[in-house]
Amino acid sequence: QVQLVQSGAEVKKPGASVKVSCKASGYTFTSYDINWVRQATGQGLEWMGWMNPNSGNTGYAQKFQGRVTITRNTSISTAYMELSSLRSEDTAVYYCARDREMDVWGKGTTVTVSS
């Protein structure tokens, strides 16, 4: 079946970087965009950025420009989201989601930023 499997929870110190992976299966990875969305505890959904896995083209929310990088490895059907210069406010669950309709979601990766 179509699914996105994300990497496990991370604990990072302020100032560090985190790289979350999202492995696609059950469909052709390069045929659908990948979005990254985060959600702090008790808060709403926040779109971070997008990538076309075929071309590698990306787009980021202004809020994260310069701190977020979305990449992919097509040979293993995996997308990555790296967030740098972490601060406590980046503590959240990070999701990958397929295509503009976000019709398939990963289960989420909890990133905790704490000294």
Added chain:
Amino acid sequence: DIQMTQSPSSLSASVGDRVTITCQASHDISGYLNWYQQKPGQAPKLLIYDVSDLVTGVPSRFRGSGSGTAFSITISSLQPEDIATYYCQQYHSLPFTFGPGTKVDIK
């Protein structure tokens, strides 16, 4: 950026009630509007895409409508399994943006 607002922010209704959540976009987004349902501890789930198209398997009691800047989702007969937070989201232009969510409870 296109701002999305939703109302109400929360509601409490009885089983069998008709429930409507509205979503307003700050600019015309044509038909590029999705609705998601999120239950506690779970990832969001796409319910309705392109304003009114139901995802396969979503009960027919869910209905989406609207155009331009004003949209809504209606649950014709609220069921206990519909308890969740509902988000609208535009994908007319980057950055894609979500509404703040509407939490639905059973009275």
